Amino acid sequence: MEQFFTTSEQIQNIIKGFNLTKTLFVSSIIIGKPNIGKKSLARYLFPEAPLVSGKNQEEVERLLQEVDELIITDFEKLSNQESLDLDNKRIIATANYIGNQQTIDNLFAFIYTLPSLKERPEDTKYLRDIFIREAKATLMITDNELSTKDIPVDLSDNSKTLKRTIYTHLIKHSMTRKDIQEAIYSYILDHLNGNNEYKEHLTLYEKPLIEAGLKKYGSQLQLSQVLGINRNTLRKKIHEHRID
Amino acid sequence: MNTESIDFQSFLDWDNSPFILFNEQSKILYLNNSAELLFGYVSKKELYDLALAYAPPSFGHKTTTLSLNYDSFTFYAITVGYENEEQISIRFYNAPRARSITPMKKDKLVNTDINLLLEANIALFKTKNTNTLQLLTDQDLPSFKLDQNGFSKLLRKTLDAFRSSDSIRITLKLLVGEHVIISGKKKAIVQLTIEANGRYNNTDDEIKLLAEQCYTTFLLKENTIKLEIPLIQ
Numbered sequence A: 001m002e003q004f005f006t007t008s009e010q011i012q013n014i015i016k017g018f019n020l021t022k023t024l025f026v027s028s029i030i031i032g033k034p035n036i037g038k039k040s041l042a043r044y045l046f047p048e049a050p051l052v053s054g055k056n057q058e059e060v061e062r063l064l065q066e067v068d069e070l071i072i073t074d075f076e077k078l079s080n081q082e083s084l085d086l087d088n089k090r091i092i093a094t095a096n097y098i099g100n101q102q103t104i105d106n107l108f109a110f111i112y113t114l115p116s117l118k119e120r121p122e123d124t125k126y127l128r129d130i131f132i133r134e135a136k137a138t139l140m141i142t143d144n145e146l147s148t149k150d151i152p153v154d155l156s157d158n159s160k161t162l163k164r165t166i167y168t169h170l171i172k173h174s175m176t177r178k179d180i181q182e183a184i185y186s187y188i189l190d191h192l193n194g195n196n197e198y199k200e201h202l203t204l205y206e207k208p209l210i211e212a213g214l215k216k217y218g219s220q221l222q223l224s225q226v227l228g229i230n231r232n233t234l235r236k237k238i239h240e241h242r243i244d
Numbered sequence B: 001m002n003t004e005s006i007d008f009q010s011f012l013d014w015d016n017s018p019f020i021l022f023n024e025q026s027k028i029l030y031l032n033n034s035a036e037l038l039f040g041y042v043s044k045k046e047l048y049d050l051a052l053a054y055a056p057p058s059f060g061h062k063t064t065t066l067s068l069n070y071d072s073f074t075f076y077a078i079t080v081g082y083e084n085e086e087q088i089s090i091r092f093y094n095a096p097r098a099r100s101i102t103p104m105k106k107d108k109l110v111n112t113d114i115n116l117l118l119e120a121n122i123a124l125f126k127t128k129n130t131n132t133l134q135l136l137t138d139q140d141l142p143s144f145k146l147d148q149n150g151f152s153k154l155l156r157k158t159l160d161a162f163r164s165s166d167s168i169r170i171t172l173k174l175l176v177g178e179h180v181i182i183s184g185k186k187k188a189i190v191q192l193t194i195e196a197n198g199r200y201n202n203t204d205d206e207i208k209l210l211a212e213q214c215y216t217t218f219l220l221k222e223n224t225i226k227l228e229i230p231l232i233q
Helices: A010-021 A038-047 A058-066 A101-107 A119-140 A157-175 A177-191 A196-217 A220-227 A231-240 B009-013 B034-039 B044-053 B112-126 B149-159 B203-213
Strands: A027-031 A051-053 A069-073 A090-095 A109-112 B017-024 B028-031 B060-070 B075-084 B088-092 B110-114 B133-137 B145-146 B170-181 B185-195 B216-220 B224-231
Touching: A010 A027, A010 A109, A010 B112, A027 A038, A027 A101, A038 A051, A038 A069, A038 A090, A051 A058, A058 A069, A090 A101, A090 A177, A109 B149, A119 A157, A177 A196, A177 B009, A196 A220, A196 A231, A220 A231, B017 B044, B044 B088, B110 B112, B110 B149, B112 B133, B112 B145, B112 B149, B112 B170, B149 B185, B149 B203, B149 B224, B170 B224, B203 B216
Parallel strands: A027 A090, A027 A109, A051 A069, A069 A090, B133 B170
Antiparallel strands: B017 B028, B017 B088, B060 B075, B075 B088, B110 B145, B170 B185, B185 B224, B216 B224
16 A cells, blocks of 8 residues: 655645545645655555546546546646536546646645645655665665765755665665776777777776875875875876866 | 504514514514524614614604615615604615525535535645634534535635634534525525634635535625525435
């Protein structure tokens, strides 16, 4: 069964409203930014209801004739909103935005706005933990030493970027020397052409080496000793790779 | 025509216009059924003072056109009369109420617990507003037939008019002793009152339209909205 976790009072009121009207024939719409759990919420509340996307207008029209309980996602994609008859049916729609306020007002009895993840720090924390567990299982990372507290929280596109950052971070940090070599191999295989390619691809190795070294050792003097190269050579390379 | 032996009282009793007879000390000597309902909304003193203010200068009867409003009662004229020093009467003329002429679409009506719709709408209101609400409802109201979607829209719009109000009080009750005639049958009335320290009135036209579509009588006042819903079973 679909789960939906929230500590947001606003969403708890939305759930309460839905639970009260679960048996009634009313039309409701959940509006909010992409990737914030609108569809999951609708599925969690109405696990048995058929689900159709507004991208598929014909299918929406067909189902509205046939069933009296329906989840319509991407409602903003429907171009025939005005002509829909949602009366005497249990309709749960989700939309990323309101196209025409008056139309939405006329069609729906309950118009809920779902807050985005930025407004729900507690929910974000919970989701992040779920995504980390899921990503570790998918990527088969058994290394418990791998720290997850440094994974940045990117909510620019809500759960989508939150999830993507976790996966890329975990992949980057769990790579072995062999994985890295293989990654560079594939990259070079795809990109090698021209007449100055040795120097061009040396960046792949030199830039991260110097950047990581500077972060770890702080001074150029110390780093030149660690790397075993001349201080002037190091300075030249820093300039070449435009490292701050 | 000799009418002395005819008892007119029952005709007066059942007159839809409120009629009250006071003595000279403002005591009520007689009132008809309609006046009894009116006293639910206005004090005896106020009506007695009104009778004195509009009394004819000497014995006789005088009709004055004026606009009076007591809750859902609206009158367009009163007649005050006295034929001796001991008794004074006042009669109120009901202003016609706007009534929807849309024929009732019975197929849209579904047996509904109105409390569910009200609570769900309060939950919706709370997702957008932090105002405190006081709800006084009759949980024993029987289920009755409603256009669930249409009536929910009406509730949403009505509550929305109070989005910035303080001390919002919502009362849902069965109106005792009042009826509405629908398709020739007497129906009880469920009254929903929302009152606060003020409200928005920019959506009053939409509220009116939605109420008419739900066969609901409305009263839109400065701080109050009253909806009278026929209890159709």
